[in-house]
Amino acid sequence: MSDHSRRTFLKAAGGAVGSAALLTGGASADGGASGPDRRFLVDLREVSRSEIPDDVEIIHDISEIDVLAARGDPGAVPGSASTVADLAVYQHDQTPDGGPVKEHPAKGRGSSGPAWDSGAPTNTELQWDKRAQRVGDLTENPGNGRTVQDTTTGEGTRVAVVDTGVYDHPDLDGVVNEELSENFTTDPYDFRPNGAGDHGTHVAGTVAATNDGGDGVLGTAPDTEVLSHRVFSGVAGATGDTIAALVDAANKDCDAANISLGYPLPYVYPDEYPFLLDVKEMYRRTAEYAREQDMIIVNSAGNDALDMDQEGVLSLPTEVEGIFGVAATGPIGYLWDDKKKSREDKALKKLEKSTAQPANYTNYGEAVDVSAAGGNYDPEAIDQVEGWYYDLVFSTVYETNENGEIEPSYGWKAGTSMAAPQITGAIALVRSLRPDASATEVENLIKETANDAPGGETYHGAGHLDLRRLVKRAR
Structure with a gap:
């Protein structure tokens, strides 16, 4: 199947979001x-x-x-x-319209045994992002090689998820510090979601899900502490709420703050919208303050398939000095041919495109520090290929049942929003090994251990995240 046309995507993204009032x-x-x-x-x-x-x-x-x-x-x-x-900010979630439902055959099965017992993949088998990085022992053959989490699980660290809020979930039980979590919007509710969906819950799971009971999903740093700083009430958030949440995270001694959000087309042209330069200055001060506290602000690069190096383009807050920008990658073809019992040994080898392939929607350019797994998809495969959505990132979400009750669940999303928390989790791993490392030292370790990947520096900056090399160097 052919590559998604960047020009087509750019036009669609501009039409979908550009008409929204951004102030x-x-x-x-x-x-x-x-x-x-x-x-x-x-x-x-x-x-x-x-x-x-x-x-x-x-x-x-x-x-x-x-x-x-x-x-x-x-x-x-x-x-x-x-x-x-x-300005109003929006999530960097590029899950295709009409995408998969959140429930899947593995939901609630309660068995972490071989997938062929029920014929459907287990939750962790759907986590190609964690398997490609050998994050934990997710295989059918325990002890088959050293994993990242054999070295560290992020203990002794703290990160903020500045997002839509984090919902109660078994895989996040004991992970979210409810006393320090906070609502930064003007609505009267707490840090849990209020009308903006499960974006923040998905992000938090990517960072720190614990795989509760062995039949959930696993995050990069399950022993880190998460602060849920909610800045969305409904679809859009506010810049002022976001900046306040970031400064507060730095004051609460967070090692990293994850912001999977930004300002989409057409609000990338400062010649047309000169107030963008004022907003950039506010973020610059925020990043400078965070670094003084040795907190790293991690931000998704954006989903407009935008060349951020173009003259006259300013993608915020990714292009702000001191903010760590992350582009998205993902496979094409993961578990599409799901017929063999040994799917875990074959799935990552039988891909049309590798897990380090730049996602068709990701922004790119010099503002990208590294790339990480954010999910990918072939538009021609949507509703044509069984399991096309397996190429998206699988994590913690919630759903509303037929009685209107909210229940924890698992589901797929794609976007640079999903790539940023891979780096946030990586920062927790490094800081657990080197608690006195400065923000600059941690960032340099991530970049120095990153791998070359398809598309080169344009799409990956210093390279594609390599957790095994990272923790080995950080020890």
Whole structure:
């Protein structure tokens, strides 16, 4: 089957998201709207706090980087440069429309025995991303070679998932620190999802799922501690909420903060939308502050199949100095020919394209530090090939049953959103071995141990994540 056309995808992505209002509170697209009830950011390097009118509501005091997230009339704040548009952010999830249902034959089977016992793959057999990296002992032959988790499981580390929230799940039981987790939106609920889906739950599982009872899924660093910092309430989040959540994560001694989000087409052209440069500055300060606390901000590169090196293009927050950008890769053909009992020995060898193949949707360019497994798909295979969605990333999710009750489950997603947490988990592994390593030292270890991959630096930066080489070097 043929490769997906990047031009076609780019056009579709722009049409799907570009029509959405990207400024919260109903502000106009020029970033300079005024009015009585707008979300905006206040730059305290341009205006004194004492000059801010009392009727401007302060939503987040982010004084560590001289920023306030506010609601009210930005025109009431003195100085034309003192306020910044509070852009809405969106998830970097590129799971195809009409994609697979979350439930699958392995769900709830309660058996980790050989897959052919029931004829369907077990949960961990669907985790090509973890199997390709030899993360843990997921094979039918225990003891068949050393795994990454024989060296470390991320113990003694802490990461923040800045996302849609993390739902209660057996594979995340005891992983999420509920006392330190927090809701950064303006809705009245807690850190669990509220109308934005299971994106954050999927991300958290990729980082730290524990494979509870042996019939769940396994994360890269199951002994790391996860903080659920929710910044989505419904479809879109706000820049001010995101920045506040990142600064708070740094203050809570997180080793990494995962943000699988960004600003899609057409909000990548600063000549057309000059307020993007102001937003970039807010993220630059955030990244600088995080690095002072030795926390690494990991961000997905984006799903617009966009060449970020083009003149006049600015992909935020990936292109911000100090933010670790991750592109997505994935196989084509995983378990498509699912007829042999020894599927675990054959599945990764019988691929049309390798697990390090650049995903058809991933952004690319110099802002990419490394690539990692985010899932891939052949558009011509959708609904034509049984199990085409096995090429997506499989992790923890939740579903609503026929009685309207929410239940934990497992499911597939694809996107650079799914690639970023692979790196976040890797940071936890390194920090568990080298707790005093600086952010720069950890990043350099990840890049120095990365492998060459199809497409070269353009798609992979320093290379494709190699966890085995990484933990061996970090020991």
